[in-house]
Amino acid sequence: MKYVCLVYLVERDMSAMTRKEADACVEESLAYDDDLRKAGHFLVAHALQPVEAATTIRVRSGKLFTTDGPFAETKEQLGGFILIEARDLNEAIQVAAKIPMARHGSIEVRPIREIRAPMGRSMR
Amino acid sequence: MKFMFMIYHDENELRALPEREMQTLVDSALDYDDEIRRSGHYIVSDALQPAHTARTIRVRGGKVSTTDGPFAETKEQLGGFFLIEAKDMNEACAVASRFPPARIGIIEVRPVRELKHS
Numbered sequence: 001m002k003y004v005c006l007v008y009l010v011e012r013d014m015s016a017m018t019r020k021e022a023d024a025c026v027e028e029s030l031a032y033d034d035d036l037r038k039a040g041h042f043l044v045a046h047a048l049q050p051v052e053a054a055t056t057i058r059v060r061s062g063k064l065f066t067t068d069g070p071f072a073e074t075k076e077q078l079g080g081f082i083l084i085e086a087r088d089l090n091e092a093i094q095v096a097a098k099i100p101m102a103r104h105g106s107i108e109v110r111p112i113r114e115i116r117a118p119m120g121r122s123m124r
Numbered sequence: 125m126k127f128m129f130m131i132y133h134d135e136n137e138l139r140a141l142p143e144r145e146m147q148t149l150v151d152s153a154l155d156y157d158d159e160i161r162r163s164g165h166y167i168v169s170d171a172l173q174p175a176h177t178a179r180t181i182r183v184r185g186g187k188v189s190t191t192d193g194p195f196a197e198t199k200e201q202l203g204g205f206f207l208i209e210a211k212d213m214n215e216a217c218a219v220a221s222r223f224p225p226a227r228i229g230i231i232e233v234r235p236v237r238e239l240k241h242s
Binding site for chain 1: 126128130132150153154167168170171172173175177178179180181182183184188190194195196198200202204205207213217220221226227230231232233234235236237238239240241242
């Protein structure tokens with residue numbers, strides 16, 4: 001089964017890190033991606049730019065509305081995600097608990113809803 | 125450049141849709157997937173199971189704590205995501221605005237940060 005690990009962080013805390021600390025976080029995260037690749041759990045992972053780089057979009061009655069900034073103004077923000085393959089939720093939680101950023105923020109683990117399979121479409 | 129689309133919607137509103145309308149929405153979303161594959165924007169996308177199926181994890185002082193449910197209890201919940209390739213933010217937003225469920229939900233478009241070894 002596929003699970004997404006959503007990494008929530010306080011951006012202010014992250015930007016308050018020294019260059020050395022921030023570099024160490026990046027190295028640790030990249031190393032964990034490699035561990036997950038070797039273990040066969042890794043599908044795709046990305047860090048996101050800060051929320052101020054976001055644009056939020058709504059389409060109502062055929063009209064497009066865009067606003068600068070994220071959808072939700074929250075203390076902790078989505079900072080990245082890891083899409084993994086795991087046997088079940090317990091295994092997914094074990095994988096998530098070892099994400100280096102779990103020590104700084106929160107990881108939400110959510111199962112993927114397969115909507116393509118019956119129609120013979122597959123993920124590239 | 126890579127961009128992530130985060131699709132937020134009110135799960136109660138979706139559940140209240142008649143089955144036929146829901147199927148039309150799913151079909152239109154799958155057609156959209158195909159369309160942005162052909163246009164070369166598509167990298168990966170997935171729909172998520174409802175927020176109540178989530179588990180949230182924190183590690184503090186070496187101890188793992190898990191709670192049931194999503195990280196944030198909000199009216200609108202993350203229901204899916206797309207990872208796409210686009211020239212710039214304008215192109216990414218133009219692609220996002222064509223996603224059929226944008227009519228009932230909200231899409232946050234955010235550029236990806238490429239992590240590089242120091």
